[in-house]
Amino acid sequence: MKIDRKTVILTTLVCLLPIVAGVILYPRLPEQMATHWGFGNEPNGWSSKAFAVFGLPGLLAALNLILPFALSADPKKQNMSPALVNISLWVIPVVSVMCSAMTLCYALGYSVSVARIVPAFVGVLFIIFGNYLPKTKQSYSMGIKLPWTLNSEENWNRTHRLSGFLWVIGGALFLMLTFFGWWNLYVLLGIILAMTLIPTVYSYLLYRKGI
Numbered sequence: 001m002k003i004d005r006k007t008v009i010l011t012t013l014v015c016l017l018p019i020v021a022g023v024i025l026y027p028r029l030p031e032q033m034a035t036h037w038g039f040g041n042e043p044n045g046w047s048s049k050a051f052a053v054f055g056l057p058g059l060l061a062a063l064n065l066i067l068p069f070a071l072s073a074d075p076k077k078q079n080m081s082p083a084l085v086n087i088s089l090w091v092i093p094v095v096s097v098m099c100s101a102m103t104l105c106y107a108l109g110y111s112v113s114v115a116r117i118v119p120a121f122v123g124v125l126f127i128i129f130g131n132y133l134p135k136t137k138q139s140y141s142m143g144i145k146l147p148w149t150l151n152s153e154e155n156w157n158r159t160h161r162l163s164g165f166l167w168v169i170g171g172a173l174f175l176m177l178t179f180f181g182w183w184n185l186y187v188l189l190g191i192i193l194a195m196t197l198i199p200t201v202y203s204y205l206l207y208r209k210g211i
């Protein structure tokens with residue numbers, strides 16, 4: 001699997017795109033801007049205007065440049081799904097645009113429901129990745145990387161079929177709970193724990209059976 005350079009360049013530019021909006025709005029922005037929110041939708045982390053406008057997109061752009069090198073260094077990169085790789089490459093740019101938009105809007109006095117937007121976005125990601133997990137072949141960069149799944153192709157395949165189902169269900173629950181406003185931190189963490197712990201136990205039980 002070869003990473004397309006044009007995609008890397010395009011995604012990096014998208015990561016930096018919020019800087020343009022930040023520069024245009026710069027005179028109207030406060031010197032201290034909220035850059036982190038708690039689950040009560042109240043800001044609990046603040047940064048300087050310069051860091052919020054230039055630093056955050058810049059850090060995400062740097063991370064976006066590191067990701068392709070990490071994927072390319074995988075000894076089993078030939079097994080990676082091209083579709084899943086392309087989706088992964090677009091996650092960071094979307095996060096950059098989304099986070100910067102929320103930060104700028106909040107700084108300008110608009111109401112921003114960060115505590116709903118973020119879980120909903122995570123839920124969508126779970127559904128997308130869950131659909132591709134059953135089709136994912138063994139690699140060190142993508143999938144449920146456990147000693148037992150990496151040691152046995154059959155273990156890998158069975159674990160990922162279960163994981164794909166659980167991730168889609170978990171993502172749907174994230175969206176439902178966010179839409180109806182029924183969620184809280186412990187519920188979301190419980191869903192994530194179930195999505196990770198159940199496949200881990202299942203994979204180990206398969207290993208104990210010699211699979």
